[in-house]
Amino acid sequence: MANIQVFPTPAALYHSAAEYWVRTAKRAIERAGTFHIALAGGSTPRALYQLLATEPYAGQIDWRRIHVYFGDERYVPRDHPDSNYRMAREALLDSVAIPPEQILRIQTEFPEPELAADDYAQVLQSHLPEGEIFDLILLGLGADGHTASLFPETPILTVRDRLAAAVYVKKLKAWRISITYPAVEKARQILFLVTGADKAAVVTHVLSPSADKTLPVQHLQAQGEVSWYLDAEAARKWEVTK
Numbered sequence: 001m002a003n004i005q006v007f008p009t010p011a012a013l014y015h016s017a018a019e020y021w022v023r024t025a026k027r028a029i030e031r032a033g034t035f036h037i038a039l040a041g042g043s044t045p046r047a048l049y050q051l052l053a054t055e056p057y058a059g060q061i062d063w064r065r066i067h068v069y070f071g072d073e074r075y076v077p078r079d080h081p082d083s084n085y086r087m088a089r090e091a092l093l094d095s096v097a098i099p100p101e102q103i104l105r106i107q108t109e110f111p112e113p114e115l116a117a118d119d120y121a122q123v124l125q126s127h128l129p130e131g132e133i134f135d136l137i138l139l140g141l142g143a144d145g146h147t148a149s150l151f152p153e154t155p156i157l158t159v160r161d162r163l164a165a166a167v168y169v170k171k172l173k174a175w176r177i178s179i180t181y182p183a184v185e186k187a188r189q190i191l192f193l194v195t196g197a198d199k200a201a202v203v204t205h206v207l208s209p210s211a212d213k214t215l216p217v218q219h220l221q222a223q224g225e226v227s228w229y230l231d232a233e234a235a236r237k238w239e240v241t242k
């Protein structure tokens with residue numbers, strides 16, 4: 001059963017998500033000495049990353065113990081405006097003391113997206129703690145129901161033998177590299193961040209137990225704790241139906 005929280009404003013959501021991150025990191029560091037987190041891309045998490053780079057949050061985290069991964073990446077150069085790595089770097093990673101070798105981006109320099117995905121699958125296998133388990137995965141939700149780059153009606157949805165894969169998204173005419181269901185499902189904790197009125201319909205569909213299981217996020221068989229942080233706009237239609 002997921003924990004669903006609705007916040008009156010995006011700012012309230014971001015502050016609670018920053019507190020969640022700090023709590024989860026401290027707990028992991030106490031338990032294992034490290035915190036392995038996969039970041040979401042897109043635009044929603046940017047404000048969270050910016051908050052984490054400032055007080056009172058930044059000073060509560062032992063950044064030297066943090067290992068950062070990416071849930072998905074656009075197959076573009078790392079300084080491209082669409083790059084999820086670039087967004088996270090500008091919003092957070094450039095401002096905190098994570099050792100550079102612990103920032104494990106998806107390397108899009110490979111000549112084929114499949115090679116980049118194979119490389120990232122290896123990176124995850126060799127860097128994640130035993131069992132290839134993330135402490136926390138941050139995820140977003142696209143208006144079409146995609147999460148990470150698990151897009152509807154794409155072959156990546158059937159990949160269960162690798163931790164990362166490449167996917168061509170026809171409607172975007174673009175390649176993506178993404179972690180796969182098995183990588184997401186094993187995480188200790190998953191936190192979805194969803195804001196804005198354009199997500200209201202998809203949120204209602206995804207969170208209604210009786211809705212058709214047509215969207216990728218509905219097929220996620222998470223083994224750990226799942227939380228949804230929604231702002232009031234994104235939750236507007238769901239709150240009416242529940």
Ligand SMILES: O=C1O[C@H](COP(=O)(O)O)[C@@H](O)[C@H](O)[C@H]1O
Binds near residue numbers: 071073141143193
């Ligand atoms: O393309 C992407 O979309 C999703 C959702 O992004 P959002 O800005 O609408 O929240 C995101 O989670 C994913 O990382 C990104 O590559």
